[in-house]
Amino acid sequence: MEHKLPALPYELGALEPYISKKTLEFHYGKHHQAYITNLNNLIKGTAFEDASLEDIVKHSEGGIFNNGAQVYNHTFYFEAFKPNASAEPNGKLKAAIEASFGSFDNFKAEFSKAGATLFGSGWVWLVVDTAGKLAILKTKNAGNPLRDGFIPILTMDVWEHAYYLDTQNARPKYIENFWNIINWELVEKRFEE
């Protein structure tokens, strides 16, 4: 199965001023595309050639895992943005966040802190654990919570390429911006599924 770069549900410049068009041109157009190209090349003639992306993320190792998980992670990240986003989730997700973290602001602070303190390259996740509770996880490099039995519902890329053109060494500024462009309706949908 040939993996393909999914279309973005918004224009490259639509997330400005929070994420610049230039950043998305490279992040989506070059990095995400490169992971897809590498994955397609690496799976040729292997047991993963016809596997779903989720199975690749769950069961592969080495280069296939690194590229496959980066394809998954970036698609998951990019599709959960939108311009003119609402500030908070609603309904069941909001209630679950309050149950797990005390308040939406506490959740936001904890998730932001996880992003600021992840050393090196990686991802921060909001996941549903096996007991149905929400938790925040950090994974390094291409790491993905599906491998440990968690269901991810929101992710933030903290590889430097995600923000360096916009905020350089100031990762916390990127994290602050992140909260303005989350498609909470999609995150709610992921949570309720």
Next chain:
Amino acid sequence: MAFELPKLAYAYDALEPHIDARTMEIHHSKHHAGYTNNLNAAIAGTDLEGKSIEEILANISQHSVAVRNNGGGFYNHDLFWKVMSPNGGGKPSGDLLTAIEKDFGSFDAFKEEFSKAAATRFGSGWAWLVKQADGKLVVTSTANQDNPLMDIADVKGTPILGLDVWEHAYYLKFQNRRPDYISVFWEVINWEEVVKRFQD
């Protein structure tokens, strides 16, 4: 005594056009300064205060993650600035060239192996030319701010050349093109400094 951010032996724009002034300035005055400050904070009031950075790294398995990350970041960047020079490039001379030819076959074979280690390090990290305890030269790479002086390193020894392949080292100028950054590094290597580290 606290660790101090080392001054560069050249101006921020001195490595142009290979490494741009803005990258150098942020890399030194923000990233390296951050590691230095965080290292000092991590060792303040502990028995690591007053120890040399080499001594701290040699027993890193016994110290906190903050000391590992920031001690590595402090040491690695200091080495990195020193092994570059506006008058760099070319090849080493004398004993080091002989040793490289002996251990890698040729200078070009070494260059290829080092470049490959830098290009294939997934995520953030460093590529190294290391002099092992028996004097043999090897190429290795480490994740994040780890280095071959650390007792936890897979390949241990004295790093004599290092290349930072964190995205912050090249993203403003090269973005996703890490291989282009790796190729300009060869134009700025201060081989005199590498030779000195090889002979020590």
